[in-house]
Amino acid sequence: MERKKDNMIDIKLSDLLGFDANGTFVKDIQTSNFGKQVMIECICNPRKEAISYRIVLEECKSITWQIFTESFDPPGTEDPNGADLIGLNLGQDQYRSAFVAHTDVFEVLIRYRDLKIISDNA
Secondary structure: OEEEOOOOOOOOHHHHHOOOOOOEEEEEEEEEHHHOEEEEEEEEOOOOOOEEEEEEEEOOOEEEEEEOHHHOOOOOOOOOOOEEEEEEEOOEOOOOEOEEEEEOOEEEEEEOOEEEEEEOOO
16 A cells, blocks of 8 residues: 655654554665665564564655764674664655654655655555
8 A cells, every 4th residue: 555645744653554563673764766765674673573664755856864874783783673763853844854764874855746655564
């Protein structure tokens, strides 16, 4: 199922997904078309009934990354679920305000035109 909202202000991820998104981990981030599209692969509640979903940002204008190297787990002890999503601001489309994802490993800010949430489980 795919959901799209034009105005993300005051919209929570749980509202878009239709389930509680607490306990989300970022499994992977992929870019295509030289960064114009960003897909963030997530898993929610991996220790119980895991729910997978993707956040797709289209027509991206800028991407800013910060990697917290001091928070990387020693080799062999990484969390198999990915980076723990600590904070999320979906921003606003049409480049009005940036999407911000903050994890225990990195933070990314993305200015985008359109945002879609795709869930395999809904």
